[in-house]
Amino acid sequence: MRSHLLASVFAGLLCLVELRSSRVAHLPTPDGRIVGGYAVSNISQIPFQISLQRDKSHICGGSLISKQWVLTAAHCTVDFMASRLNIRVGSLYTTSGGTVVQVDKIIEHPQYNDNIVDYDFSLLQLKPWSPTGVLHDPVRLPKQGADVADGVILTTSGWGNTQDSSISSASLRAVDVPKYNQEKCNQTYSQFDGVTSRMICAGYKRGGKDACQGDSGGPLALNGTLVGVVSWGYGCAVPEYPGVYARVASVRDWISYVTGL
Numbered sequence: 001m002r003s004h005l006l007a008s009v010f011a012g013l014l015c016l017v018e019l020r021s022s023r024v025a026h027l028p029t030p031d032g033r034i035v036g037g038y039a040v041s042n043i044s045q046i047p048f049q050i051s052l053q054r055d056k057s058h059i060c061g062g063s064l065i066s067k068q069w070v071l072t073a074a075h076c077t078v079d080f081m082a083s084r085l086n087i088r089v090g091s092l093y094t095t096s097g098g099t100v101v102q103v104d105k106i107i108e109h110p111q112y113n114d115n116i117v118d119y120d121f122s123l124l125q126l127k128p129w130s131p132t133g134v135l136h137d138p139v140r141l142p143k144q145g146a147d148v149a150d151g152v153i154l155t156t157s158g159w160g161n162t163q164d165s166s167i168s169s170a171s172l173r174a175v176d177v178p179k180y181n182q183e184k185c186n187q188t189y190s191q192f193d194g195v196t197s198r199m200i201c202a203g204y205k206r207g208g209k210d211a212c213q214g215d216s217g218g219p220l221a222l223n224g225t226l227v228g229v230v231s232w233g234y235g236c237a238v239p240e241y242p243g244v245y246a247r248v249a250s251v252r253d254w255i256s257y258v259t260g261l
Contacts, residue, residue: 036237037157037175043092046157048139048226049172050087051094052076052124052217058094061158061218062087062124063139063226067131069259070103070124072217073229073246074112077122082106087126090134092172094159098136101129107258109251118196120231120246122217123258140225141261144252152179154202154222156230156243158215177202180242188240198250200228203242220245 040046052060052072062072070087077085082103091098105125112119148154157174185201186194195201202220220228228245235241248255255261 037173040092040157040172040174043090043098043135043172046155046172046174046219046221047090047135047137048221049157049219050089051091051159053086053088053094053100054080054084056086058159060216061160061230063219063221063229064089064136065141065226065255066138066259066261067129068126069261070126071226071229071248071255072122072124073120073231074108074122075114075117075120075231076217077106077124078108078112078114080106082124085124087124090131090136093170095170099129099131099134102127109254116193116196117232117244119198119251121229121248121251121254123255125259139219139221141252141255142225142227142249144249146249146252148179148200148222148227150179150181152222153177154179154220154227156202156215156218156220156228156245158218158230160215177204177243185242185244188242189234189244192234195244198247199231200245200247201242202228202245203233203237205242206239 048064050062050064050070051058052062060072060076062070065071082105085103086100088094088100089098103124104127107123109119109121153176155174155176157172159172180201180203189195215230218230219226226248228247231244231246233243
């Protein structure tokens with residue numbers, strides 16, 4: 001979705017959302033690359049981070065919310081069959097380490113709207129697996145309707161494009177960004193029909209730090225609690241255009257209904 005609306009889900013996985021003129025015709029694309037961040041030295045720092053893979057290739061990030069369930073973005077899974085998807089958990093790398101678990105079922109939010117990337121949530125039920133010897137720890141979930149104060153520093157992470165040829169995205173990277181004022185974010189994205197209450201924005205007005213291609217579906221977290229899911233935005237780390245994340249607290253009741261968590 002980066003310079004066009006998701007023409008296909010797979011194309012959308014390659015970029016956060018970056019459309020222009022109208023939300024439907026020019027939405028910023030679901031994307032995901034960590035820009036201006038730092039290398040994660042040990043998976044214990046973000047033990048709930050997973051790599052979502054299609055046919056053994058990384059396509060998106062995600063967060064382990066229990067031994068049996070993962071939360072990612074709907075634009076990462078729409079039109080995909082569960083039998084083609086796996087996750088790698090407990091590793092800083094997408095191609096080695098940790099353990100690979102097969103996805104058993106995909107449950108996208110019933111109100112997911114790919115035209116405006118609203119309700120961008122997908123729950124993945126995993127096939128039974130043994131976590132023995134695998135460093136993992138499910139992320140905590142916020143209460144329904146919980147919010148974060150403007151300026152609070154949040155952490156997003158993933159294996160996406162770094163926009164710097166000297167920095168590899170082979171190993172997990174993270175970036176710290178402040179919660180962005182919702183009203184200002186809505187005004188900034190007014191040309192794309194703004195942001196909904198199911199979205200939360202984070203980033204610096206000056207730009208320079210952001211999630212982008214390949215990070216979609218990954219976590220935006222605060223002290224081990226999952227605040228958002230990497231969803232969309234205009235470009236990567238572009239000044240005055242913060243990243244837009246799917247707000248987890250807006251669908252906490254749905255997550256509980258589906259998973260029992």
